Amino acid sequence: MSVPHGPLQGVKVVSCSTAQAGTVPWMLMADLGADVIKIESPQGGDPSRRMTVLPGMGSTFFEANNRGVKSVTLNLKSEEGREILRKLVAEADIFGQNFRPGAAEKNGFGWEELRKVNPKLVYVSISGYGPDGPHAHLPGTDSMAQALGGIAEAYSTAGQKMKTGVVSVADETCAILAFGGALAALTHARTTGVGQKIDLSLLGGQVRLMGWTLQTAMWRNQNPVTGQARVTGTRERPGISASFDDRDGKPLVFQLTGPDNWKDAMTALGFYERLEKAGFADLGVIIDNDARRIELLATLDGLFATGTRDDWVARLRGADIVSAPINTLLEASNDPDVVANGYVTEVEYPKLGKKLKVHGTPWKFSETPAKPGIAPELGEHNDSVLGKLGYDASALADLRARKII
The missing domain is CATH 3.40.50.10540 (Crotonobetainyl-coa:carnitine coa-transferase; domain 1)
Structure with missing residues (x-):
């Protein structure tokens, strides 16, 4: 048939x-x-x-x-x-x-x-x-x-x-x-x-x-933060989507949508104690604070550069945090989920x-x-x-x- x-x-x-x-x-x-x-x-x-x-x-x-x-x-x-x-x-x-x-x-x-x-x-x-x-x-x-x-x-x-x-x-x-x-x-x-x-x-x-990001910009009458990190939400419920390079220069991304995600993710990575001492136990401190946002990203840059992308992504996924390698076009064409x-x-x-x-x-x-x-x-x-x-x-x-x- x-x-x-x-x-x-x-x-x-x-x-x-x-x-x-x-x-x-x-x-x-x-x-x-x-x-x-x-x-x-x-x-x-x-x-x-x-x-x-x-x-x-x-x-x-x-x-x-x-x-x-x-x-x-x-x-x-x-x-x-x-x-x-x-x-x-x-x-x-x-x-x-x-x-x-x-x-x-x-x-x-x-x-x-x-x-x-x-x-x-x-x-x-x-x-x-x-x-x-x-x-x-x-x-x-x-x-x-x-x-x-x-x-x-x-x-x-x-x-x-x-x-x-x-x-x-x-x-x-x-x-x-x-x-x-x-x-x-x-x-x-x-x-x-x-x-x-x-x-x-x-x-x-x-x-x-441009979706909801455009609507947020229109309601706030303010352009979003662009570049390495996309910072969203409010002081009480912050969110972040950010990319970092591993020790070999291979990039990855993760996205968090609330304060509990932040502690879970950083703990899974082994970063939380270091970040807590630096005043970043709460992700909300970077909302509407450019200096603190830049400081946090620089700190994370250094931490991610100590290990491999595969390990970081596996740790985050193991903690039920959304994370993925950032593929090149050729990598995307051979990605196991794309092929399957x-x-x-x-x-x-x-x-x-x-x-x-x-x-x-x-x-x-x-x-x-x-x-x-x-x-x-x-x-x-x-x-x-x-x-x-x-x-x-x-x-x-x-x-x-x-x-x-």
Whole structure:
């Protein structure tokens, strides 16, 4: 008996999207069984096909963001190309685009036009800044959203230049919100027969990612302490999340959420007596006291530098304190919990004749498991997709000759 592939079987998506935030929502849906058609230009396709191309393996950027989807090439500057797009949209549940604001409307596939073709359509538009602000007309990127949304400041270190992270957290956050928003709107459309447009932005997703820390800053009207330690809570119930290096320079982190945690953690590490003598029996003394916070962190730096990361983490975990090594990206990809849960897996690439490590899936469905695919060649699915619309071999040859597909 074959196992059904993913809980989104029967969901049809058409995407005129590029880059990362605009493609990852539909890649995730393809992992979960949705039929996703990616529209690309016949002349070169999605520009991200040419980003970070590794010899003998292709583009890691394109592969990570477009696996499992179908590639259909259409010249959307031609009326025939737009007519084919409308035929595809008429049969779709979801349409996605992340063109520069106004471009979709200019090219004939804005919300107002496509809703006439399919009143049940869920139309997802992703932008940099959002649809209504003073900079709505500007293009956006991951680093721009990280900078504006607060994460560059949140992860800054005193005395060092602020920077955006190497991982595209703004792109990915927006993509995951688009994934959820599209499915929410699809549920409404299937219940009521009424589709709708959803606007999301890189900036909006980044602000959401700041979570309760942003709300605390707004209520206090004061920026949080950044750098090595994140100090939270109140004098009576302090909290801390902090990182330290062991004697070999290997970093670890632990997080505490109250006064009892503090004594338990420091006792397990063998630090408590030393800290008590230095006036740090109570973690609350560092709340709203920068000098004492700096002194405590310096003391802990010295203490953690006397042993090994594995030992410190084991002691803390043994005392039921949340602690973990701080992994590099490669360490994360080989972490035993990451591997055991399939968050990183291997996929066979027939064209390359070998398996390669890729993202797994963050979900585990008991009845309809996800199945990671591989990214398509440009226009790979032209014949199969357009054939279902009624274009025979002769018609397809004619469209190719006239550069419509």
